[in-house]
Amino acid sequence: MGILSRASYVIRSKLNSVLNRAEDPTETLDYSYEQMRDQLQQVKRGIADLTTQKKRLEMQKRRLEENVEKHNDQARTAVQQGREDLARRALEKKKTKMNQIEDLERQISDLQNQQDRLIDQKNELQSRIEEFRTKKETMKARHEAAKASSTVSEAMTATGEEFEDVGRAIERAEEQTEDMEARAAAMDELHESGAFDDVLSDKDNIDRELEQLSTDSGVEAELETLKSDVGADEAESAAEQTGETDEAELTDLEGEDQDEVEAELAELQDEESA
Template sequence: MALIDRIEDLIKAEFNALLDKADDPEKNQRQILTQLEAALTECRSTVVQVICEQKALVRREQTVNKKVEQWQQQAEYALQKDREDLARAALMEKQACQQALQHIEEEATQLQQVHDKLAQDARSLSEKIHQLRQKEAQLARREHTATTQLKARSVASQQSIAAALTRFEHLERKVERVEAEVDSYDLVSKEQAQWQALETLAREEQVDKALAELKQRNQPA
């Protein structure tokens, strides 16, 4: 059968080698998977047809067997009635039916062989499909893992930059705080110097006033 030959070619094909040589392994795998699933569907459909033919053949066999019995009975009845000519004719019909039974048995044997072969091919195709499904899932996991790693590393890189900027901003704020403290010390020192000068001036003024009063008291009358 052409179907069996085509399925044999699919089963014998080295799919791993085909995938390795393909420009786009994922696309090629989907195409191969589609072919396998189509072949499996056709194989199972043909198995159903073969089973229907086997059942029809069994019914034909039963019918022909009944005819064999009937022609045997007719031959015996004709002999009882001394009609050897009718008995001979009945036996010839019986012989034709027996030959038909041989053809039916041969056809049944061929159908059984086809059925067994198709059933075996269906199992092989199912196994191939399962293997490719696993490979498809493996590729999907690898792609997901690679994408996740790429995103993680990209985010990590961005976080490193952000962390560096944060450290620089922190250092800048620290420097600004130190500079502000220095400025505050300078301001305090200037204010203290001004207050001290004013206090000194006030004390000198008081001393001058006290000296003038002393001189005025010590003048002769």
């Protein structure tokens, strides 16, 4: 096989493959069925035409037969009248008509045989068409069922692939969500630790430590001041409480001294009275 022949074979193969994929078997079956029906109609028309031709010949034969009877009567009448010449002419015409009748009978017989063959062919073709119609409907039903099954299978396959894609998309979404949550938590932790302030500041570590010490010293000094203020307030309150106590004690002492004076005065008065 030459190169061109192989190329032509490959091209025809590919074209046949494309046509097979594009071809709808149900449409092909319907088309074949219609073609067979058309052939059946042609056979029926042929039988009708043949029958019509045969009927014409039969009508012509009947006319000839009528002429034969007519010429026969004419010959008998001519003989009765002594006209043998007329009788001979009538008989000659009768003979000619009989020869034509024989020829017509052969033609009619041939047409009848053709008609019988065509009728047999028509009946056989009609039986085949009915059988093909049954097979066609069965094949169409099988094809539709197979097509539906194939469609469902393809749909299920596509659905499985889509589910896989959706599953992968969900996994990617979960990973991205977890990454964003971890990043947000890290940002919050850095913000709380002051890392962002350090990043934005232009101070080095020593400056920040000195500031921290200064801040701590200020806090300690303020704490001592608060403690001193609190101690002074407590001392003053204690002094006030002590003064009140001394005054009360002094009042008590004065009361005791007054009682003693009154008692001593009473004794002196008793002595003077005695």
